[in-house]
Amino acid sequence: MSTPAIKVQNVTVSYGPTPALLDVSFEVPSGQLVGIIGPNGSGKSTLIKTILGFKKPDVGSVELFGEPADQVRGRVAYVPQHGSVDWEFPITVRDVALMGRYGKIPWWRDASAEDKRVAREALEMVRMEEFENRQIGQLSGGQKQRVFMARAMAQGADILLLDEPFSGVDAATERAILDVLQRTKESGRTLMVVHHDLATAAEYFDRLVLVKQRLYAYGTPKQVLHPELLSGVYEGRLKVFSSLSHGDAPAEVVGQVKESKDPTES
């Protein structure tokens, strides 16, 4: 088996006296589109930040393509949450995409024709090339997301981490973003996406990570989206369970009881 794109091993991360993530382990093979689900405050953003190398684990390790996460530079890209961007900043779509190349341009020279070509290709990939000259605030929600994905691709990143890209966008936009995610995946990249809507999770993702401090399940949507598992994690707060297509029941554990002799007799 080839080296996994992302390997999270026994990761415990804390901000204070209780861990935000406890003993989380999973591996994502290259070229997968993985959803991260879990209730609010369950550690989804923390997981993204840890994979990104922004937050150092207390225990455990993160490897990207077999190398420690903090030694891999530029291969992981992060698409920020909508709220954390100044959308009135004087910058065009093209400039944002070109920003992805900044890590590769030495300080003494300008962006080369090659850099510009790569940036443009990235915009074509997300079908935003015709908006090149627009200021970023003058785009719809989905278009904004796509520009930042183009930046990630221009960066040459093989791994894309997206924190709630679907929050606050309409259904059509969600489709458009999903389409870009799918095509990014088909180009061989690995994506992890924080997602809120359990109803669409099965359809969108190849695999799901269900976290709430601990890793409750990791696998195909069929394995993870099981009502018993979910109601444990969401504590019955969601009603959609019944409408979910029932996946495979988690394998039942059978305890074994045997007769024995008196162990206290030697």
Add this chain to the structure above:
Amino acid sequence: MFYDLIIAPLTESATQRALLGGSLVAIVCGVIGCYVILRRMAFLGDALSHAMLAGVTAGYLFMQAFFNRETHAGAMLVGSLLAGLFTVTAISFVSKISRIKEDAAIGIMYTGVFAAGGLLASYFSERIHVDIYHFVMGSSVLVIDDSELWMMAIVAAILLAIVIIFFRQFQITSFDPVMASSLGISVIAFDYLLTACTSLVVVSAVPLVGVILVVGMLVTPAATAYLISDRLGRMQVLAAIFGITSVFGGMYISTWVGKISTGPMIVLFATLQFLFVLLVAPRYGILADWLRRRSMVPQQLVEDVLGCFRKDPKAALSKSVVNKYVSAKPEEIRRAIRWLDSRDWLDVDGDQLQLTDTGRQEAVRLLRAHRLWETYLQHLGMPETELHDRAHVLEHMHDEETVDYLDDKLGHPLQDPHGADIPIDEVKLTSGSKVKIANLREGHEGTIESLEGKLTGPSLTVGGHIKVGPRKENGEVWTLRLADGRWVELDHSAADSIVVKLD
């Protein structure tokens, strides 16, 4: 002496008027100032006061040209309000139609209007008898005549009435405009109303402290009140009070010293008053923060002190022994000990320290966390030499859920990698509590409360009495003696699925 300094000035009617007028202004400044700082509009107050120069000059010239009257207070007031209104409109116009943000637009427009006022005043300097310097910088001796006093009183009455009547509307539009508009409260209307009130306040405060310092009157007492208030109404009352004390303080000091301008002294007094409150405020103050931090004992240190009792939780230790084990400054350790004493976790008898029952439970919980983390780290393949130090850092995570998770994941081990016993969570295993067999140790007895999940093999009955025997096969197999004397063995999953109520 006291009479000369405090009472004598009060007997002069000029001083009485100045103090009264100043207090009226201070009250409205404080009350409206609260909204100004909560909505981050301080810069707007500045803009309005600067625009006044143009308004006053224009009003003055207007009355002189058409009615041949000098220094007409009413005209200057109206002129100021119009200039303020013009400036505010221009600011919002520029920031709406262009990409210029509001703060920059304010900077552009108010300096423009201020400059126009200055030019107007200098061009007509022979005809205008307004003392520009004092108008801008504040007057040296505050002279308030009766008509001005009346105007201040009327302005104050109108503003206070508006603030009281629309208290809730102002509160909600400041705090949560989205919700306000969902309730049908026009956010824009109250924005305008508040801007109008701010203009009025500014206009009435300029004669007191001058154009440049008006913002100080508007913002500083309100900010001072903010430091010690958690409710808007209280904040407004305190802001008014701090405004009045500034006026009194400023005026008295400038009277005593002589030769110094009253306006700047009032504002300086307000600033010093703010700094003082900032220092001593009970909750948001610097001193309180420092005290809090000083009295806060780091959790790590407390745990380290408890850790000294690891070997024998019942033993009494002397303070010097604790000082030797714990790496921290002696005074910090003393504080940790005091803290433990105050929580009743530690009995302090002269030099001797002994854990109380609760203290012992806490120490045991900590020890359990430490040893489970060590076992976990060993399980992950960490070299034996690093186990203790790493676990010492990690044991600060010892909440029940985390520790139970580790315990279960490791198969409820009996000993840590160094062969030391992992204690049980005593608090959870008292008589009457319901626990999984997996959590029990040899010797525990109880009745089966419920059987969850699937079990193979000889059937166990709910209500049957059991006694836990020794673990077998490296602790991976639990043994039970049933009521009829038979023995059974359970694997981890079986032990996890049987709940027992302890005798």
